[in-house]
Amino acid sequence: MRTRRYDPGRRERILDAAIEVIAEHGVAGTTHRLIAAAADVPLGSLTYHFDGLDQLLAQAFTRLADRLSRAYAAHFDGVRSRDDLVEAVTDMVHGNAGAQVGEWAVSYELYLAALRDPALRTVTEEWMRTSRTVLERFVDPDTARGLDALIEGLLMHRMLSTAPFPREITRAAVARAVATPEGPA
Amino acid sequence: MRTRRYDPGRRERILDAAIEVIAEHGVAGTTHRLIAAAADVPLGSLTYHFDGLDQLLAQAFTRLADRLSRAYAAHFDGVRSRDDLVEAVTDMVHGNAGAQVGEWAVSYELYLAALRDPALRTVTEEWMRTSRTVLERFVDPDTARGLDALIEGLLMHRMLSTAPFPREITRAAVARAVATPEGPA
C-alpha cells in the first residue's frame, strides 16, 4: 500500500495557488517562486510534481475550466422560462454568479495563451463546448452560439469599462439575442 | 535649426516592430532585444527613444488603437441600410475587413494588459468609445453597446475555434442584435 507522507492535497493546492498568482500577476508575471510562496511549499516541490512551468500552467487552466464549467451549469439550474434565462444571463454578466471577477480575468489569460499554444486549445474547446451545451438546454444551437458570444463580449466590456455598466442595457441585448426573429414569444 | 541625423521614422518603426513582436510572442514574450531585432535598430536605440519597456508598449498600443479605429470607421463607410450594416459586421467578424487577424489578437493582449495597468485604460476606453460611436451612426446608443459587445465576442470565439465558423450563424446573430424588439423592419 502506498502511503502519502505528509500533504496529500499538495498537487491541487499548487494548482489553485497558480491560478491565484495568474489572477494577480498575469501569465507573464507568473513564476515558480511566486506560486511556491502562494502555496506555501518549497520551490523544489514544483519541479518535483510538474515537468516544467508550461505543464503546470496547462493543468492549472484545466482545473479552472472544470470549476468554471460546473459553476456555469449550476447558475442556470433554476431556469424554467425564457424570462428566467434572460435574467440568469444578466446576473452572470453583472457578477452575481458563482464565479468571481478575477476568475473570468484568468479565463481570458487562458484564451490568449491558447491562441499561441495549441496544447491549450483542447481546454478552451472543451470549456466553450460546455457553456454552449448548457445554453442549448433553453434555446436552439444556433441561438446558443450567438448568445454565448454575446455573453463573452459583455463580460469583457464590463470588466474593462470604468464607467458604470447599466444592467438594463445588458438585459435588453440578451433579450434580443434569445428572441425569435419574428418577434417576442 | 535641428537636423535629424539619419533615420527620421525610427521611433514609429520601433513601435510598429513592437506590435509585430507582440503579435508573435505575446506581451509576455516581448523584450527589448526582440523589438530591436525586428526593427533592425541597435539595442541602445530603444532606451534612447523610450523611457523603459512599459512606456514603449503603451505607445505601441496607442498607435495600434489609432490604426484599428481608422480601419473600423472606414469599414462602415459604405453602409446605407440596415442590411448593409448586418453584412458589414459579418464581414468584419469573418476577417474580410481591413484589419488582419493578428491585429485583433494584439488588441486582446491590450485588453488583458489594461486589466492590470490603469495607464492603459485610457487607450482601451478611447478605442471602445470610437467603435461604439461608429456604430451609433446606424443604430441607437443602447443597441450600439450590445452590438459592440457581440462583435467582440464573435471575433474572440472565431479566433479561438478550430472548427469552421459558419457565416450564416454570425449573420443571424447580428441581425437579431440590430432588429427592433417588435420584429424586423
Add this chain to the structure above:
DNA sequence: GCGTCATGTGTACAGGCGTACATTGCTTAT
C-alpha cells in the same frame, strides 16, 4: 530493529532580462 528506497527539499548554475552609461561619430557654428 534496521536496511532500502521512494518521497521530498535546499541550493547552485547558466542564461536571458531591463537598463545605465561611457564612448563614438556626425553636424553645425565659427
Add this chain to the structure above:
DNA sequence: ATAAGCAATGTACGCCTGTACACATGACGC
C-alpha cells in the same frame, strides 16, 4: 579647418528566471 556638442550606440552589470541535482527524511518489508 576646427572646436563643440548632441544624437546615437555597444557593452557591461546586477537581477531574476527555470531547472537540475545532490542530499535529507521518514515509512515499509523483513
